[in-house]
Amino acid sequence: MAAVDTNATIQEKTTAGPVRPLANFPPSVWGDRFLSFTLDNSELEGYAKAMEAPKEELRRLIVDQTMDSNKKLSLIYSVHRLGLTYLFLQEIEAQLDKIFKEFNLQDYDEVDLYTTSINFQVFRHLGYKLPCDVFNKFKDNTSGAFKEDISTDVKGMLGLYESSQLRTRGESILDEASSFTETKLKSVVNNLEGNLAQQVLQSLRRPFHQGMPMVEARLYFSNYSEECATHECLLKLAKLHFSYLELQQKEELRIVSKWWKDMRFQETTPYIRDRVPEIYLWILGLYFEPRYSLARIIATKITLFLVVLDDTYDAYATIEEIRLLTDAINRWDMSAMEQIPEYIRPFYKILLDEYAELEKQLAIEGRAKSVIASKEAFQDIARGYLEEAEWTNSGYVASFPEYMKNGLITSAYNVISKSALVGMGDIVSENALAWYESHPKTLQASELISRLQDDVMTYQSERERGQSATGVDAYIKTYGVSEKEAIDELKIMIENAWKDINEGCLKPREVSMDLLAPILNLARMIDVVYRYDDGFTFPGKTMKEYITLLFVGSVSM
Ligand SMILES: CC(C)=CCC/C(C)=C/CC/C(C)=C/COP(=O)(O)OP(=O)(O)O
Ligand SMILES: [Mg+2]
Ligand SMILES: [Mg+2]
Ligand SMILES: [Mg+2]
Numbered sequence: 001m002a003a004v005d006t007n008a009t010i011q012e013k014t015t016a017g018p019v020r021p022l023a024n025f026p027p028s029v030w031g032d033r034f035l036s037f038t039l040d041n042s043e044l045e046g047y048a049k050a051m052e053a054p055k056e057e058l059r060r061l062i063v064d065q066t067m068d069s070n071k072k073l074s075l076i077y078s079v080h081r082l083g084l085t086y087l088f089l090q091e092i093e094a095q096l097d098k099i100f101k102e103f104n105l106q107d108y109d110e111v112d113l114y115t116t117s118i119n120f121q122v123f124r125h126l127g128y129k130l131p132c133d134v135f136n137k138f139k140d141n142t143s144g145a146f147k148e149d150i151s152t153d154v155k156g157m158l159g160l161y162e163s164s165q166l167r168t169r170g171e172s173i174l175d176e177a178s179s180f181t182e183t184k185l186k187s188v189v190n191n192l193e194g195n196l197a198q199q200v201l202q203s204l205r206r207p208f209h210q211g212m213p214m215v216e217a218r219l220y221f222s223n224y225s226e227e228c229a230t231h232e233c234l235l236k237l238a239k240l241h242f243s244y245l246e247l248q249q250k251e252e253l254r255i256v257s258k259w260w261k262d263m264r265f266q267e268t269t270p271y272i273r274d275r276v277p278e279i280y281l282w283i284l285g286l287y288f289e290p291r292y293s294l295a296r297i298i299a300t301k302i303t304l305f306l307v308v309l310d311d312t313y314d315a316y317a318t319i320e321e322i323r324l325l326t327d328a329i330n331r332w333d334m335s336a337m338e339q340i341p342e343y344i345r346p347f348y349k350i351l352l353d354e355y356a357e358l359e360k361q362l363a364i365e366g367r368a369k370s371v372i373a374s375k376e377a378f379q380d381i382a383r384g385y386l387e388e389a390e391w392t393n394s395g396y397v398a399s400f401p402e403y404m405k406n407g408l409i410t411s412a413y414n415v416i417s418k419s420a421l422v423g424m425g426d427i428v429s430e431n432a433l434a435w436y437e438s439h440p441k442t443l444q445a446s447e448l449i450s451r452l453q454d455d456v457m458t459y460q461s462e463r464e465r466g467q468s469a470t471g472v473d474a475y476i477k478t479y480g481v482s483e484k485e486a487i488d489e490l491k492i493m494i495e496n497a498w499k500d501i502n503e504g505c506l507k508p509r510e511v512s513m514d515l516l517a518p519i520l521n522l523a524r525m526i527d528v529v530y531r532y533d534d535g536f537t538f539p540g541k542t543m544k545e546y547i548t549l550l551f552v553g554s555v556s557m
Contacts, residue, residue: 018318020271020315020316021314021315021316022271022315022316023311023315023465025272025273025274025311025537026273026538026539026540028274029539029540030547033277033552034250034257034277034551035257035258037251037254039247039250039251039254040247044244044247044248047240047241047244048244050240051237053233054234054237057231057233058088058231058234061075061233062076062079062091062095070111070115070118072095072099073099073118074227074230075230075231076095076096076122076126077118077122077227078220078224078230078234079092079234080122080125081216081217081220082217082221082234083213083216083217083288084237084241085126086289093126096122096123096126100128100130103130105131108134108137109137111134112153112156113150113157114153114156114159116134116159117159117162117163118159120134120163121159121166124163124502124506125209127505127506127507128506128507129506129507132167132171135177145176145180146176146177146180151184151188154185154188154192154200155196157181157184158181158199158200158203160177161177161178161181161203161207162207163177164178165178165208166209166502168500168502168503168506169496185200188200189204195224195225198222198223199224206527206528208220209524210524210528211527211528212281212284212285212521212525212528213285213288214245214249214284214288215528215549215550218550221238221239245290246550246551248293249284249288252280252284252297252300253276253551255297256276256280256297256300256304257277259301260276260304263346264346265304265346265347268346269308269312269343269344269347271311271312271315271316272312272316273536273537275536275539276304277551278539278543278547279300280296280300281546281550282529283300284296284550285521285522285525286299286420286517286518286521286525287517287521291425292423294423295420295424295425296423298358298419298422298423299416299423302374302378302416302422303412303416303419305347305351305354305378306378306412306415306416309381310385310412312325312344312347313386313388314385314462314465314467315465317341319389321340322385322386324339324340325340325341325344325348325382326383326385328340329348329351329378329382330379330382334349334352337349351378355375355378358422365425367428369430369433370421370433373418373421373433373436374418374419374422377414377418378415381409381410381414383409384409387406388410388469392467392469394468396469397468397469397477398474399474399477400475403470403471404448404471404474407451407452407455407471408444408447408448409447410451411446411447411451412450413443413446413519413522414439416522417443417518417519417522418436421433421436421515424514427514428515431511432512435510435511436515440504441500442500442504442505442510442519442520445497445498445501446497446519446520446523448494449494449501449523449526450522450523452490453494453526453527454530455470456471456472456487456490456491457530458470458537461534461537471490472490475489475490498523505520528543528546529542529543
């Protein structure tokens with residue numbers, strides 16, 4: 001082996017500057033693709049106008065007193081799966097209040113598994129805790145296991161599988177149902193055909209409850225054509241609604257893409273993950289309603305700041321630089337510019353300018369507090385990222401409880417959910433903000449899911465890059481178990497956190513569902529991005545598929 005020329009190596013080291021934990025992240029999948037869209041407002045208004053008639057017709061159907069309750073629930077189910085609930089929320093809740101009040105278990109004695117599961121899903125999705133006892137009759141009284149004969153009822157099994165995702169703690173029949181139905185569906189899926197095959201494949205890949213609402217609505221429209229065709233007005237409204245949303249979302253994506261390009265992040269901090277469409281998709285996952293258009297743009301920008309921050313701390317800055325930047329973020333003052341490294345000054349200036357602009361805008365509506373809450377959460381996560389960096393720098397492996405205390409912060413779900421509130425308007429009242437500030441159980445559960453699901457999917461590459469703190473390694477160290485056992489335990493914690501979110505969304509709720517939805521949907525987006533791999537660092541699968549479905553090509557229906 002040739003003698004190593006130590007002089008050259010030493011020489012290289014001094015001119016090349018400090019050693020940096022570079023990650024060489026894969027480049028953007030999309031480049032400037034979404035910059036060229038131009039919104040035709042008259043086209044948008046045309047869709048809005050065309051929606052009026054089918055919307056009125058559907059409203060009449062929803063309030064129709066002569067309709068049988070199971071048929072009514074089945075219609076509401078399709079409305080919900082198509083993402084149309086928000087257009088009829090009062091009417092739907094009035095119907096469900098009435099039917100739920102009349103509920104008694106005996107009425108379900110003769111109802112088949114599929115209808116029972118549709119009813120169960122509608123009630124649970126809309127916040128009514130229909131008892132899971134409605135499924136008792138499908139279990140064998142002696143063995144206590146699910147009756148084998150239901151496993152030939154594929155639609156019923158599929159409905160039971162989707163129903164089980166809505167379970168809360170203590171509903172053991174649904175714990176069993178989830179694994180029982182998943183096993184059965186996997187064993188038959190290859191022998192199925194047509195829509196039913198597509199429906200089973202779709203749910204096995206990701207159940208509706210863990211999916212991204214906007215995408216799930218499109219998939220339901222494609223794979224449940226029979227259910228969507230029960231009423232002409234439903235089909236018509238769904239198509240027009242998708243067309244309307246697509247134009248609005250393409251315009252929002254253009255706005256944030258142009259902003260990102262104008263801010264020149266890719267030039268000033270080239271080491272970061274260039275993921276603008278992916279982060280916009282993530283925020284779209286929180287809420288797709290047209291009224292939250294501005295909110296999506298604001299939350300996308302702040303979450304893009306988080307990507308710059310996370311990648312700077314994880315994949316570029318030295319520990320000294322991290323300490324200086326964290327202090328500057330805590331000081332939140334332009335005078336701190338001179339203390340931070342040259343390369344991160346543009347980011348710091350844009351960060352402070354953007355927040356100052358938001359605070360000014362929201363102060364006009366008397367709602368600057370939501371901006372301040374987001375800013376304080378941003379300072380909090382910078383301190384959380386510094387803690388991780390200090391552990392890595394010293395090689396310290398935190399205990400699991402210590403890791404999780406910091407990990408709920410570095411999950412970023414506190415700062416993102418608070419940033420999502422900024423543009424939501426008057427629904428974000430003082431007590432809504434106070435509830436978020438109280439760090440409620442539902443938010444903690446969403447943070448835990450984000451932190452631990454990400455760790456399960458990224459710990460190996462982070463370990464290779466010398467990062468000492470991940471949930472997996474902290475768990476192994478604290479409880480002296482194998483890597484596999486640690487991961488299994490983390491997955492159980494994630495499953496239980498889902499049950500807490502499901503519980504938190506049931507009536508009587510602490511706050512309106514409008515304020516809970518971003519938290520629930522943030523947990524859903526973790527499933528979308530990290531169920532099978534690190535879908536954010538490597539966005540060529542699910543995220544690419546979803547972005548293509550929603551923003552590439554027109555609504556072909
Ligand atoms: C943690 C998590 C999934 C956050 C989701 C919310 C979000 C979009 C945060 C912005 C930073 C980011 C993309 C972290 C995920 O990658 P990573 O694996 O580099 O995050 P890590 O450095 O915190 O592990
Ligand atoms: Mg990272
Ligand atoms: Mg990080
Ligand atoms: Mg990670």
